[in-house]
Amino acid sequence: MRKTYSLLLCALLMSLSSQAQYFFDVRVDTSWTPTKVVLPPSPLKFQIIFVGQDDKVQTTATYGFEAGEALAKQNHDFIGFTPDNDSDDLGWVTVNHEMVVANDSIGDGGGMTVFKVRRDPITDEIIVVDQTLSDGRTGKFFNIDFVNTVGETGMNCGGITSSADGRIWTAEEWWRSSNSSISSLRNLDPFTIMTDIVGDFNGKTIEKYQNFNYMVEVDPKEAVAIRKQYNWGRQPFEGGTIMPDNQTVYLGADATPGIFSKFVAKTPGDFTDGKLFAYKHDAEGEPWVEIYNTSLEDMLNFTQKALAKGATMFNRLEWVTNHNGKVYMTETGRDGIGSRFENGAKAGGVLDYHWLEPVRLRHPKMIDKPDDQVIDFVMRGGFNDYYGRVLEFDPATGQVTTYLEGGPFFEASPEFSAYPEKHLSNPDGLNILNVDGRAFMLICEDLNGTSKGRVPAGITNRTCELYLLDMTVENPTVEDLTRISVVPLGAEVTGAQATPDGKTLFVNSQHPSSSNPYPYNNSLTYAITGWDGAISAIDDLDDLSFEPSKNFRIWPNPVARELKFNKVIDAAIYNASGQRLKVFRNQQSIDVSDLTPGMYFLSTSEGETQKLVVK
Incomplete structure (x- = not known):
């Protein structure tokens, strides 16, 4: 099966x-x-x-x-x-x-x-x-x-x-x-x-x-x-996710520099008490630095406190979700980063190495440059982050990597006829x-x-x-x-x-x-x-060939009512769930107007198959 x-x-x-x-x-x-x-x-x-x-x-x-x-x-x-x-x-x-x-x-x-x-x-x-x-x-x-x-x-x-x-x-x-x-x-x-x-x-x-x-x-x-979560810090929040343990919260801030933060509740399900951390990719051991969160003054100035402890800076972190223990977040991008990262660095912030791939992809002159020079290029505002990306954080390794890079990049927008499908x-x-x-x-x-x-x-x-x-x-x-x-x-x-x-x-x-x-x-x-x-x-689709048959043709496709074949056939029509909906014998045309608009499969007794769109 x-x-x-x-x-x-x-x-x-x-x-x-x-x-x-x-x-x-x-x-x-x-x-x-x-x-x-x-x-x-x-x-x-x-x-x-x-x-x-x-x-x-x-x-x-x-x-x-x-x-x-x-x-x-x-x-x-x-x-x-x-x-x-x-x-x-x-x-x-x-x-x-x-x-x-x-x-x-x-x-x-x-x-x-x-x-x-x-x-x-x-x-x-x-x-x-x-x-x-x-x-x-x-x-x-x-x-x-x-x-x-x-x-x-x-x-x-x-x-x-x-x-x-x-x-x-x-x-x-x-x-x-x-x-x-x-x-x-x-x-x-x-x-x-x-x-x-x-x-x-x-x-x-x-x-x-x-x-x-x-x-x-x-x-x-x-x-x-x-309640307002004063103990998660005052930030331009956009996204967050609570892990299945009902204790760990990951948070994203829509800013440049934006901080990736984590709150860990003392007791699962009770988010009134716990510890708050900012992500720091180059920290020794666990890549997090604690931001003490029982002080209103500290929480009103969370970003400054995080940067002062060397937090990693991101370019507009927005929504955050999780799957199979990993955390995913959108880094939406910004056309001109300008001096935002430089100013963040003056306050103590750092950039991590997920920037290497998009910069080298866009700027061939940076391909052979040392990693630190590429990071400095981003820090000084040399990279216009037009498309953004989806990032992946793996708690097991502590690393943030690019999961899906936006694009493809065009210096000049293509005409409609040449525009990519995706x-x-x-x-x-x-x-x-x-x-x-x-x-x-x-x-x-x-x-x-x-x-x-x-x-x-x-x-x-x-x-x-x-x-x-x-x-x-x-x-x-x-x-x-x-x-x-x-x-x-x-x-x-x-x-x-x-x-x-x-x-x-x-x-x-x-x-x-x-x-x-x-x-x-x-x-x-x-x-x-x-x-x-x-x-x-x-299940149980072994008897259905999914390759479109070259010698068996149907028309029109899409079809509203009468479907025609290039030869007389015995066949059946299946829906997307593999259910057989129609069986007909010795026919060269059939009426499909009783089918709900959508995609179907037509399979002949000789094992020939075509996809069929009913409109």
Whole structure:
């Protein structure tokens, strides 16, 4: 018995001899001018779940205004998912709003929306369910209350979904340096911290701007914030991941220099008490230096404390995830690093050797230069990091290496007709999709610009794409990616959070162009369902030849109704899961209009096989 795996493929007649087996077409529109969400054809199903400034959220009493409802905020970014293990519902979906606005009902700054979902047992459709919370709010969508719990929040970008227990943290990326930089908020009075975190935090009064830029834990079930993690340091956070031990947290900061940090809880599941570290690749022994985290003063100045201890510097660390004990994070890149690393080095920071590969790949003159000269070249701002990369950290070795380099590089953007089928620019959102025992990395683009081949020549739209990568591929390159969605004009693709059963992927289209047709002119959360059919284990296919037969032809392909053959045949049609759907004998044409649009296999009694696309 042979066991093969099916996965989306962007070429209709590609051989099935690669590491993952591919069963249907994902020729996603890459015209670079989409005005709506684009994704592969059936068997995947598309749904719009939540629309900013359209759906209404239930609110708490805020700023003296009564509880009620208000239009949801926009700029959807992170998506978190908390399973419901006590009912037939799937669980709670949390969505960040990466913005800063004044709002009487929802609260000033950014924020989050939460809603609960279940799956229709027949259609697999995602259904948003009605809830009644303990504070009396009733409805489908709920604003998470920050104002009355931990103080306002701003530019809620990435975050954390704990793989251990589904707990949720939102990242406040909005780096503020003075009260004048938060003038959009109505209240700039000093803020008094009320927290159970171990240290000297509780009861301390700080400037209002200093109460931003933390990871903030929220309770999705009751739609309230729980605590700001003052003991993880004040940083321009974007991503983080909690390891399966429910004790170790890895964190990324979107800055240049950005610090890769680690928190280790004293007790699993209790993140109010533990030790904080900054990554230092050249430290003796373990590559970490401790940053004492029981002092509010130290935590308000985490980056300076880390650099002073020689922390390793990165170029915009964003989302962080983990798989099989290893940690993956996006280093999104920046067109001009300038003097940022030099200034960080003056404060004590260092650069590690994962820079050697991208610099030598782009600059032939650096190929034979000593490693230290290459690192100095980056330090002095000589390397424009146009595309970024995905990094891998192995706790067993303590090393950070490049897992997937962005690109390919172009000094001048190619014309549309010469543009590569796959190009990865500025990876941002990062997550793992698990289906049928296989893991796939989800990579969201957030283009920093349109030059240097990030889009074809003459295109000014920062079209962002969502890619899938089979984690069994060794030493992956951009060619191993599979495009699975493109968002509308002006939008960033982000979120990319799968349900635990592997059937549905939630994705955000953030800040699209207002010229797009409704609802694609709003930030929105959409669901792609059907991954259990698109990526699934297939058994007992030994009797099916996967090589397209040269002497047996079918047309038209794709087909809507009548499918014709170049000879009379006896044959059967199989779906992507290997199920036999149709059997016919002594025919030279058949009607396939009763088949759901998607990819199928047609196999004759003589062992000849062709792939078939029904539209």
